[in-house]
Amino acid sequence: MPAVKASEGQDKVSTNTIPDWVTKAPHSDASYDKVITVPINGDIQQAKTLALSLASNKIRQQVSADIESRYLKKMSSDEQSYGELERKIRTEIRNRTGLLNYAQPKAVGTYENKTSKEISVWAQLSKKEIATSLGDELLATDKRLKDFIHVSERGSDLTQLLSVLPALPTLEKRQRLRDALSGFLKKPVKLDSDELANLMNTYITRKFDSLMVNMQATTTDSKPFEPYLQKALIEQGVPVSVRKPDMIIKYFLEFDDGGVEQGKQKISLVADAEMVDDKGSTFASVSKEYPAMEKSVSDARKQAMNAFTADIAKAIINATLQYIDKVNKSQASK
Numbered sequence: 001m002p003a004v005k006a007s008e009g010q011d012k013v014s015t016n017t018i019p020d021w022v023t024k025a026p027h028s029d030a031s032y033d034k035v036i037t038v039p040i041n042g043d044i045q046q047a048k049t050l051a052l053s054l055a056s057n058k059i060r061q062q063v064s065a066d067i068e069s070r071y072l073k074k075m076s077s078d079e080q081s082y083g084e085l086e087r088k089i090r091t092e093i094r095n096r097t098g099l100l101n102y103a104q105p106k107a108v109g110t111y112e113n114k115t116s117k118e119i120s121v122w123a124q125l126s127k128k129e130i131a132t133s134l135g136d137e138l139l140a141t142d143k144r145l146k147d148f149i150h151v152s153e154r155g156s157d158l159t160q161l162l163s164v165l166p167a168l169p170t171l172e173k174r175q176r177l178r179d180a181l182s183g184f185l186k187k188p189v190k191l192d193s194d195e196l197a198n199l200m201n202t203y204i205t206r207k208f209d210s211l212m213v214n215m216q217a218t219t220t221d222s223k224p225f226e227p228y229l230q231k232a233l234i235e236q237g238v239p240v241s242v243r244k245p246d247m248i249i250k251y252f253l254e255f256d257d258g259g260v261e262q263g264k265q266k267i268s269l270v271a272d273a274e275m276v277d278d279k280g281s282t283f284a285s286v287s288k289e290y291p292a293m294e295k296s297v298s299d300a301r302k303q304a305m306n307a308f309t310a311d312i313a314k315a316i317i318n319a320t321l322q323y324i325d326k327v328n329k330s331q332a333s334k
Contacts, residue, residue, distance in 0.1 A: 084237025
């Protein structure tokens with residue numbers, strides 16, 4: 001069904017017979033349509049601008065919801081191949097991408113009701129216009145992927161991973177645009193850099209899967225808690241192993257007994273962690289006190305340990321994102 005057409009032009013205000021689109025909401029498979037009616041309150045131009053703004057916002061919300069729905073369906077299937085750490089980092093990058101830019105709705109009909117002193121505005125955004133603007137942005141993003149072809153095959157898995165991770169924001173934006181455009185065109189979209197994108201995504205996943213982290217207690221009193229710390233870190237997606245590491249987590253743990261309060265055991269965990277990369281440099285760090293209350297000392301310690309390991313994982317993720325931003329900003333300034 002083609003886009004519904006208005007009988008009144010965009011810049012003309014009809015004051016005659018109430019048009020059908022005011023009494024019955026217009027609908028088309030080829031466009032997004034919304035009619036908003038607002039009181040005039042003296043200034044007809046201001047009222048018209050307000051009505052158009054409200055209608056446009058409603059349309060943008062619907063378009064964004066449709067785009068996100070398609071994208072999330074695709075992501076839910078892709079994420080099955082990701083480990084926990086990779087999934088968290090990709091999710092953070094997607095969240096930073098924000099909403100996609102596309103064509104804006106336009107007023108295609110305006111009606112002034114002199115009796116009720118109201119103005120109605122019909123806003124419309126055709127799916128063809130959306131597809132055109134998404135396609136332009138997708139082609140530009142696809143071309144940018146070639147800026148990241150210099151992948152290092154030397155050094156540790158961490159070093160090799162960091163050499164390609166700056167491409168991840170472009171890969172994720174490209175995928176989001178592609179899924180959106182495919183939905184509006186109702187057919188798959190082929191791009192020049194498809195093979196390159198697939199190779200990069202596969203490489204990133206393989207390097208995430210190959211990462212190894214070792215534990216190193218900085219005091220003998222901390223060492224007995226290492227098995228619990230390892231288990232909690234693995235649950236957070238941090239790949240702890242005894243194999244040759246890409247990263248070492250140097251840690252200090254000290255539990256203080258706070259007695260019983262409200263029938264629960266109160267404890268406090270003072271904890272430090274320094275994540276050292278394969279070159280001996282500090283990649284990220286955590287230093288914090290973690291209070292906890294549970295029915296037993298062991299449960300309270302587990303609660304505090306989980307909070308500590310969650311902060312370690314978050315610190316690694318944030319340091320990775322900062323590295324990606326730093327490299328991409330440096331490239332953009334050249």
